[in-house]
Amino acid sequence: MERPFAVQSFKSSASSPSRGVRLKGYGYSLKRSSALFGDDAPEYLEKVETLNIFGIRADYMRQFKEYLEEEGLSKDDDWLPFVLPVVKLPVDRRLKYPVVVDWYPRVQAQQSSSRRGVTAEAAAKLENGWLTGEHLALLDLDAIYFELVRFKNERNLHNLNITRSVIESLLRRDDWYVLYIPREELAFDFLEKARRWQEIAVALLKKYCERYY
Numbered sequence: 001m002e003r004p005f006a007v008q009s010f011k012s013s014a015s016s017p018s019r020g021v022r023l024k025g026y027g028y029s030l031k032r033s034s035a036l037f038g039d040d041a042p043e044y045l046e047k048v049e050t051l052n053i054f055g056i057r058a059d060y061m062r063q064f065k066e067y068l069e070e071e072g073l074s075k076d077d078d079w080l081p082f083v084l085p086v087v088k089l090p091v092d093r094r095l096k097y098p099v100v101v102d103w104y105p106r107v108q109a110q111q112s113s114s115r116r117g118v119t120a121e122a123a124a125k126l127e128n129g130w131l132t133g134e135h136l137a138l139l140d141l142d143a144i145y146f147e148l149v150r151f152k153n154e155r156n157l158h159n160l161n162i163t164r165s166v167i168e169s170l171l172r173r174d175d176w177y178v179l180y181i182p183r184e185e186l187a188f189d190f191l192e193k194a195r196r197w198q199e200i201a202v203a204l205l206k207k208y209c210e211r212y213y
Helices: 045-049 058-070 104-110 120-125 141-154 164-171 193-212
Strands: 006-011 019-025 099-102 177-180
Touching: 099 193, 141 164, 141 193, 164 193, 177 193
Parallel strands: 099 177
Antiparallel strands: 006 019
């Protein structure tokens, strides 16, 4: 397919920090659309063919404008209005940092051969769950806080501000992570599971810190 309007970019000399575009025209005829098509030219094509000059130094742009005026070019600004639609988002809508933690390998590693492990069928389903307020009541938030501070220092995340209140607020939410874990691991049947929930909370928060940073 023939290119309808080919253009060639060029750069001016080092003393003139600007760039321009040389129009080659339809079929490389070196003519503008007004000379080829007249009133049948596509709408707004003239705007595409217009050379826009941008400069860094204000004095250069002033001199360039004076030069154009001396050449008899119009001084009137020809503006093309463009309405940009604004999408209003809900006030409470915030950016999310999705964190994914797969706890199945740890469950399989922690269970001894004498106990029933996770079956292949159950592992293939990848059940998911969340830490609730009841789980949070059994966690040591101070220990979690100090572990995150140690993690922050090890990873050189110096600009990351971690507070205990933010940790608790995050753990009370379930919209920022996906936790793949057998549902029975979150059941309140053995008190020693609180230690696992503590490890889960730390793993989730560490990944959150990395994604956030």
